[in-house]
Amino acid sequence: MIKSQTINYTIKKSSRARRMRLAVYRDGSVVLTAPIGLETSVIEDFVSSKKQWLYKKISFYKSVKSQTIRVFSKEDYFKHRNEARVLAEERVGYFNTIYGFDFNGINIKNQKTRWGSCSRKKNLNFNYKFFFYRRYRGITS
Template identity: 25%
Template sequence: MDFTYTIKRSAKRRKLTITVERDRSIIVHAPENTTDEKIEQVLKSKRQWIYEKIGHPQKYQDLPHAPGKEFVSGESALYLGRQYRIEVVNDGIEEVQFVQRFLIPAKYVKKDEALREWYIGKAKEKIVPRVKDYAHQLGVEVAMVKIVDNRYRWGSCTVNNNVNFNWRLIKAPMFVIDYVIVHELAHLIEANHTPRFWNIVRAQTPTMEKAKTWLKDNGQLLEEKI
């Protein structure tokens, strides 16, 4: 095999699946009793698909921090698909505030961490209720919704019907967030990316293609601190 991969076995898993993460790492999720030989056989049969995924424009390494871009007044940060000005405030506020611009208390030595916590709070506030609404529309049962720090996936679902979403999604437009939500929930109906799967997603999010294009063109921006 001319590529490396990581195997994750689980007693709860019934099917073997292959995932190519956005950092191009290859993860094999397999039932507990699957042999290494069987896994290698499946990987060989999926070789062309794996190469296509590795070469996909949405797969990339971390961007270096933009030169000269720091947490100072006059810079900007993404929120729901738009750039908003950052203003560092010396006194009068204790936490990050958003009033058509980001107000960040100067007391925070690591202002990126302060903004990160604000993003996570907003992701919980805005994404979690939408997941529940879409789950109701699709008729699926979701055990738990989590906002997580998963650098190389926008969303994921587990065999226990838990769904996870990357907090960085809150930087994207709402139509993109909705697409990622529906994408993960549709996997609770159809595990693989079959025509039926895409029909489910498209029916719930008519702007699916627009959202996929936005992520392809702008997804890497979501990884930046600002």
């Protein structure tokens, strides 16, 4: 993207907004949320100060557009959680022979932001999506 190019953005005024917020979406659209009553000049100055960041984000999404992005559904979760459980049990068993950690059980979940976690009760929780992670699968297959 050319740095001198103008950035088109939508201004969304909100009574709940306390400060300005910029969001760049996958389709390349930019939305600025601002408190009601904020002057246009302040908004323009804010956008101008964030131009480098905006160019970076917009160009990132343009480069990603050509790549395939997998969208996971509930059906995917139900379809693949048993396969993920088998893989998790296999890998935990392998690493447990090396490290000897004590754990109670393995749970497979549909989490948005975590690959895995453990609880105070020594339960291991894994995201079923790790089954699709190629590098991880490369270790096991």
